[in-house]
Amino acid sequence: MADEDNGSNLQQFKEGVLSNNPVLVQLLGMCPTLAVTNSVENALVMGAAATFVVVMSNLITSALRNLIKPHVRILIFTLTIATFVTIADLTLKAFMYKVSLQLGAFIPLIIVNCMIICRAEVVAIKNGVGRSLADAFGIGIGFTLALLILGVVREWLGSGTITFPFADPISVMPAAFTANGHNWIIMILPPGAFLTLGVVVGISNQIRARREKGGAA
Amino acid sequence: MKKFVDESWLVLAMGVVFAALLAATHTGLNDRIKANEVEALNQAIEEVVPGVETKEQIEIEETGAGDETAVYKCLDADGNLVGWAVQAAGPGFIDKITLVAGLSREGDRLTGIKPIKHTETPGLGNKIDVKDELNFYPLQYAGRSTAAPFELFKERVRDAKDTNRIEAITGATYSSQYVMEIVNDVITRIRPQLAEHR
Numbered sequence: 001m002a003d004e005d006n007g008s009n010l011q012q013f014k015e016g017v018l019s020n021n022p023v024l025v026q027l028l029g030m031c032p033t034l035a036v037t038n039s040v041e042n043a044l045v046m047g048a049a050a051t052f053v054v055v056m057s058n059l060i061t062s063a064l065r066n067l068i069k070p071h072v073r074i075l076i077f078t079l080t081i082a083t084f085v086t087i088a089d090l091t092l093k094a095f096m097y098k099v100s101l102q103l104g105a106f107i108p109l110i111i112v113n114c115m116i117i118c119r120a121e122v123v124a125i126k127n128g129v130g131r132s133l134a135d136a137f138g139i140g141i142g143f144t145l146a147l148l149i150l151g152v153v154r155e156w157l158g159s160g161t162i163t164f165p166f167a168d169p170i171s172v173m174p175a176a177f178t179a180n181g182h183n184w185i186i187m188i189l190p191p192g193a194f195l196t197l198g199v200v201v202g203i204s205n206q207i208r209a210r211r212e213k214g215g216a217a
Numbered sequence: 218m219k220k221f222v223d224e225s226w227l228v229l230a231m232g233v234v235f236a237a238l239l240a241a242t243h244t245g246l247n248d249r250i251k252a253n254e255v256e257a258l259n260q261a262i263e264e265v266v267p268g269v270e271t272k273e274q275i276e277i278e279e280t281g282a283g284d285e286t287a288v289y290k291c292l293d294a295d296g297n298l299v300g301w302a303v304q305a306a307g308p309g310f311i312d313k314i315t316l317v318a319g320l321s322r323e324g325d326r327l328t329g330i331k332p333i334k335h336t337e338t339p340g341l342g343n344k345i346d347v348k349d350e351l352n353f354y355p356l357q358y359a360g361r362s363t364a365a366p367f368e369l370f371k372e373r374v375r376d377a378k379d380t381n382r383i384e385a386i387t388g389a390t391y392s393s394q395y396v397m398e399i400v401n402d403v404i405t406r407i408r409p410q411l412a413e414h415r
Contacts, residue, residue, distance in 0.1 A: 067227050075228060083235040087242050094246040097253035104336045105312070 009134035012123075016138020022115040023146035024204040029115045032106050033147060034193040041163040043151030045099050047144025049088045049107060054116045055136040056084045061124035062132035068125065077120045078111070085111045099165065115139060146200075153196050158187030257333050258304060258317065264347070265319030265329035266291045266300040277410045285315055288407060290414060298322050298415065303407055304333075307399035310391040312336045314345070318403045320363065324411045329359040330400060335392075342392030354386050354393060358400065363408055366401040369394055 022028045032050070036042040057080050061068070068076055089107045092100040100107065110116070119139055124132040155162055160173035160183045177183055186192045263269060269291040277288050285306040293299045301320040306313050314335040319328035332355065337343045347355045357375040361367070367383045374382040385393035 064227070069224060069227070072225065072228055076231060079228070079231055079235060083239060086239055090242050090246050090250070093253065094249040097250075097257065101334065 009131050012131055013134040013138035016135055016140075017142040017145065019208070020139075021142040021146055021204070022139050023143060024201055025208070026115065026118075027201070028118065029113045029143060030197075032109065032113065033150065034190065034197060036103055036106050037147055037150035037154050037193060037196075038158065038188045039102075039155045039161075039163050040148065040151040041099060041165050042102055043147040044144065045092070045096065045165055046103060046106065046110075047140070047147045049085075049092065050110050050113060050116070050143055051137070051140025052088055053081060053084045053110055054119055054140050055133065057081050057116055057120055058124040058132040058136035059129060061120045062127060062129045065125050065127075073121070073125060074117075077117050081116055081120075082111050096165065115143065149200055150193070150196050153200075154187045154192055157184045158192060159183055261317040261331040261333045262289065262291065262302040262319070265317055265331050266302050267328065268293050268299040269302070270294045271296075272302065275414045277407060277414075286407070288411070291319075300328055301411055303403050305399050305403050305407070306334075307395060307402065309335055309395045310337055310342050314392075314395055314399060316396065316399060318358075318400055320408065320411070324408050325363055327358050327361045327363055327400070327404075330355050330396070332396065337392045342386070342390050344386045344390075345392050345396045353384070354396075357384060363404040366405055367397050369397055 016022070020026060023030070023033050029050070032046055036046045057077065060080050061077060064076075085108060088110070089100070092103070092107060119132075119135055123135045127135075152162065156172055159169075160171060160178040161169035162172050163169040171178075173183070184192070187196065259272075262272060270293050272289040272291050275288050275290055277286075285304060287304040289302040289304075290298060291300045291302055300322055301324060303318045303320065304315065305318060306315040308314070312335070314332055314337070316330055316332040316335075318330045320326070321328055331347050332345050335343070335345065337345060344352045345354050346352060353375050360378055361381070362379070365381045367381045369385050370382050371385055371388040373384060374380065375384040383393070383397050387393075
């Protein structure tokens with residue numbers, strides 16, 4: 001079967017990041033998006049873990065695509081994804097223990113993140129390794145980007161800090177913001193997650209609509 | 218038989234390879250993970266038992282609800298007993314809660330508690346954690362007597378240092394109840410056994 005030759009690998013990559021962003025456009029992987037974006041640190045580590053899993057999953061699925069029989073493909077996708085999520089979980093527990101406790105059950109839940117098995121089913125099983133890797137990196141970076149945007153907004157307003165992995169929290173609001181409890185605690189709670197996500201998806205839709213109108217004109 | 222192998226050889230082969238990969242990863246990283254857990258425990262013990270320099274684990278007859286129960290004699294630099302640290306676990310609202318409870322030298326007072334592992338609800342149940350002064354829940358245990366099991370109240374009883382009344386995070390959080398039950402387990406089942414190890 002010939003590779004789907006609609007565009008280049010670079011285009012596939014860019015689509016994953018922007019026009020086909022898994023969180024903001026496809027609205028997949030909402031659960032971790034809402035749950036772990038209460039700080040930038042959590043958002044970035046989750047994004048990195050998910051990127052690792054989707055890259056390995058696409059790589060292996062694509063390399064073995066001619067051997068995978070249709071009726072066992074979901075089983076094989078799940079087997080592959082589960083294995084690499086477990087590897088990511090153990091690695092985090094070993095090297096970033098505090099963050100792994102913060103992320104808690106959401107790292108193992110990457111296994112059921114729709115966007116990963118979706119890429120295997122839609123791209124990796126039908127395309128060569130190059131295209132599949134470009135797609136995986138695009139989707140992974142797109143996911144991380146969306147999580148980062150939410151993480152920045154929620155941590156900034158909710159805790160008055162920005163925390164990068166391996167570093168201490170950086171205070172970005174004047175001391176009076178947190179000292180007197182004026183920080184918007186709701187932003188770290190689930191309602192804040194939904195509100196922020198709604199606004200960001202709305203803005204992203206606006207931008208895309210304008211782009212399309214500009215292109216058609 | 219041939220059809221069976223024909224259809225599933227790839228799945229079986231991948232299963233074997235991935236299992237080996239996971240086993241290798243686990244073997245390689247397990248020491249580091251255990252070291253991380255020990256460090257978290259030591260940090261917690263230092264926070265709840267003031268003046269501790271070294272600790273030695275002691276064997277006790279009746280352990281608590283979970284098999285994670287571990288009791289440590291806390292010694293200062295000269296080897297004198299400064300307190301006790303008990304690592305105890307119990308069911309929480311979401312998953313298991315593991316905490317360290319510090320007891321005074323005579324065992325008659327709690328010097329503090331610190332949850333070290335839990336997955337309670339962020340923003341609500343996770344206020345059992347010692348984050349800052351805003352989280353009054355764990356801090357209110359410090360200095361309390363271990364004579365009687367604690368009871369949970371919704372009213373503001375956090376400063377009632379001479380009673381066994383514990384103020385819940387909110388009237389609706391089960392996490393407050395579960396942590397209190399773990400602490401009660403420590404003071405009723407484990408504390409009486411400390412005397413013989415003095």
